[in-house]
Amino acid sequence: METAATPIIEVQGLTAAYGEESILENLSFTVNHGEVFVILGGSGCGKSTLLKHLIGLYQPANGQIFIDGQDLVSTYGESRQTLLRKIGVMYQHGALFGSMTLLENLCLPLEEFTELPETARNLIATMNLSLVGLADYHHYYPAEISGGMRKRAAIARAMVLGPQILFLDEPSAGLDPITSAEMDELILRLAGSLGMTIVAVSHELPSIHAIADQVIMLDKQTKGITARGTPQQLAHSDSPQVRQFFARQAGS
Amino acid sequence: MTRSADHATAPTATLTVDDRRPEQLSLTIAGRLDLAGATALWQTACELIELRRPRQLLLMATDIDYCDGTGIGLLVEIERQTLRHGGSFKLKGLRDEFAKLREQFELSELAELPSSRPEPCCLPEATGIAVVKTWRALRALVAFTGELSVAMLAALRRPQSIRWRDVWLIAEKAGADALPIVALLSFLVGLIMAFQAAIPMRQFGTEIYVANLIGLATLRELGPLMTAIILAGRSASAFAAEIGTMKVNEEIDALTTMGLNPVPFLVVTRVLAALFVTPLLTLFADLFGLAGGSVVLLSLNYPLVTYIHQVQSAVSMGDCLGGLAKSLVFGIIIAAIGCLHGLRAGSGASAVGDAATRAVVSGIVLIVIGDGIFSVLYYYLGI
Numbered sequence: 218m219e220t221a222a223t224p225i226i227e228v229q230g231l232t233a234a235y236g237e238e239s240i241l242e243n244l245s246f247t248v249n250h251g252e253v254f255v256i257l258g259g260s261g262c263g264k265s266t267l268l269k270h271l272i273g274l275y276q277p278a279n280g281q282i283f284i285d286g287q288d289l290v291s292t293y294g295e296s297r298q299t300l301l302r303k304i305g306v307m308y309q310h311g312a313l314f315g316s317m318t319l320l321e322n323l324c325l326p327l328e329e330f331t332e333l334p335e336t337a338r339n340l341i342a343t344m345n346l347s348l349v350g351l352a353d354y355h356h357y358y359p360a361e362i363s364g365g366m367r368k369r370a371a372i373a374r375a376m377v378l379g380p381q382i383l384f385l386d387e388p389s390a391g392l393d394p395i396t397s398a399e400m401d402e403l404i405l406r407l408a409g410s411l412g413m414t415i416v417a418v419s420h421e422l423p424s425i426h427a428i429a430d431q432v433i434m435l436d437k438q439t440k441g442i443t444a445r446g447t448p449q450q451l452a453h454s455d456s457p458q459v460r461q462f463f464a465r466q467a468g469s
Numbered sequence: 470m471t472r473s474a475d476h477a478t479a480p481t482a483t484l485t486v487d488d489r490r491p492e493q494l495s496l497t498i499a500g501r502l503d504l505a506g507a508t509a510l511w512q513t514a515c516e517l518i519e520l521r522r523p524r525q526l527l528l529m530a531t532d533i534d535y536c537d538g539t540g541i542g543l544l545v546e547i548e549r550q551t552l553r554h555g556g557s558f559k560l561k562g563l564r565d566e567f568a569k570l571r572e573q574f575e576l577s578e579l580a581e582l583p584s585s586r587p588e589p590c591c592l593p594e595a596t597g598i599a600v601v602k603t604w605r606a607l608r609a610l611v612a613f614t615g616e617l618s619v620a621m622l623a624a625l626r627r628p629q630s631i632r633w634r635d636v637w638l639i640a641e642k643a644g645a646d647a648l649p650i651v652a653l654l655s656f657l658v659g660l661i662m663a664f665q666a667a668i669p670m671r672q673f674g675t676e677i678y679v680a681n682l683i684g685l686a687t688l689r690e691l692g693p694l695m696t697a698i699i700l701a702g703r704s705a706s707a708f709a710a711e712i713g714t715m716k717v718n719e720e721i722d723a724l725t726t727m728g729l730n731p732v733p734f735l736v737v738t739r740v741l742a743a744l745f746v747t748p749l750l751t752l753f754a755d756l757f758g759l760a761g762g763s764v765v766l767l768s769l770n771y772p773l774v775t776y777i778h779q780v781q782s783a784v785s786m787g788d789c790l791g792g793l794a795k796s797l798v799f800g801i802i803i804a805a806i807g808c809l810h811g812l813r814a815g816s817g818a819s820a821v822g823d824a825a826t827r828a829v830v831s832g833i834v835l836i837v838i839g840d841g842i843f844s845v846l847y848y849y850l851g852i
Contacts, residue, residue: 315816316818331504331508332508333508334515337511337542341538341542344538344542345538347574347575348538348574360815360817376538377538379503410566
């Protein structure tokens with residue numbers, strides 16, 4: 218297993234912008250191996266923008282993003298593909314391919330990136346579905362299962378190539394409290410048993426308290442990190458914005 | 470025997486075989502058992518078990534430094550293969566953290582591998598499914614025709630209830646924006662047909678009758694038919710895709726729960742727009758088809774006035790109005806079929822594409838069937 222407390226993601230001076238308008242300015246933070254790291258903040262503060270920069274979908278206006286010691290921003294071609302294979306992403310609404318069954322959704326990356334025979338691909342896909350509790354739903358199409366199941370299937374697909382880092386975009390958003398708690402348990406189980414580093418974007422306080430080792434809170438006004446630390450540290454923060462966020466969420 | 474797993478940087482996992490004891494096959498896996506490592510060892514391990522069919526298999530896992538889901542997959546596969554051949558399996562030395570991951574999988578759950586593709590059904594079953602599907606589609610078509618007729622009548626009785634702003638917007642998109650393509654294609658078809666007809670007719674000195682041919686064929690058949698087919702490809706698919714996307718995004722459900730019937734709200738506006746623009750586009754198609762024919766006769770040294778005179782003598786107002794009447798019906802068919810397939814779209818991204826495809830295909834089929842019915846009707850009416 219990888220040693221804990223060594224950084225696997227390092228963001229240095231990241232500035233994200235849409236055209237002339239900057240969304241995030243001069244952001245720096247690190248995520249350690251095996252950590253569950255949560256990016257927190259209100260609507261429009263740039264959480265998803267930051268996530269899309271971390272997974273290489275957007276090119277930053279300035280700054281560097283190191284994944285496992287390699288700069289994602291200045292890596293191109295085959296090396297970038299190899300680097301991107303170290304990460305798995307679960308999108309907010311799953312982004313499963315609607316014309317494929319869950320099993321086929323999971324087999325697709327294995328088919329494209331490995332030389333494994335079909336039986337092996339099916340076994341690995343089924344095992345990943347079993348990890349998220351969906352082994353019995355392998356033949357279902359995404360439209361035939363619930364939103365929570367779709368998210369779990371998307372996690373299974375993101376894990377199928379054995380990534381080192383799993384990015385989750387709003388894993389508990391839109392789920393009922395019980396399903397949301399099940400999702401939190403699943404995330405903790407994955408982080409524990411697979412030793413995966415998990416980076417999640419969320420604004421659901423119960424989930425953050427349940428899963429997060431470290432949290433950063435983004436602020437729309439300052440376009441940067443307004444607080445960082447463990448969920449408990451943030452809950453007792455001196456910053457009025459952070460306190461207000463936690464108080465409002467707790468009251469809602 | 471030692472087999473190494475290839476990796477981008479270094480060998481990540483190795484498999485060592487010890488078969489000194491005849492009744493027992495001993496395998497040692499060492500290194501990093503991740504996707505690359507497991508993939509490289511998979512084939513070798515499976516072939517080895519298949520070949521030896523051991524009564525006992527001892528898998529030494531003490532030196533596995535890292536093991537993810539795929540690595541566990543390899544361990545499970547080795548166990549499964551051994552058990553399948555009637556042997557016994559023993560795993561030794563797997564670190565606690567990996568053993569916990571292994572414990573999450575029940576071998577019996579993974580024993581029956583699901584096929585990634587559904588089994589193809591037999592001919593009688595496929596025929597039955599096709600018949601039921603066709604029957605349901607026909608029933609839906611009849612029901613939709615009835616619903617649309619009621620909605621159209623209600624709209625005509627209360628014209629102020631029609632969303633005229635939407636009607637004109639759709640008419641602009643489906644009609645005015647389609648004019649260049651309708652004009653170009655009609656002109657070219659008129660020109661090509663006149664050219665093809667002029668070659669044999671010239672041998673008999675009857676090339677002037679090309680004008681009669683073009684006049685009759687364009688006004689009675691080609692003008693309305695070409696316009697309808699272009700509109701089916703352009704607008705029926707657009708209607709199906711737009712309404713299909715609304716269905717997928719639950720916008721149709723939102724309309725229904727607001728108390729708005731989607732048929733008057735979405736379908737009547739589109740049918741009315743198509744009703745207005747199809748005859749207008751047909752008129753333009755007729756005009757440009759005739760212009761295309763005139764180019765050929767002008768190139769054969771006939772003056773334009775002769776061509777116009779010949780066309781006038783060959784066609785009557787009935788031919789022109791008959792073509793326009795057809796185009797009215799074609800317009801209704803195009804809009805209604807597009808909307809019907811949009812409203813019947815399933816869910817998911819492919820559903821919208823399927824709806825658009827079905828709208829174009831069934832739209833064109835219905836237009837041609839309708840044209841045939843009109844031909845018979847006009848024959849008996851003497852038009």
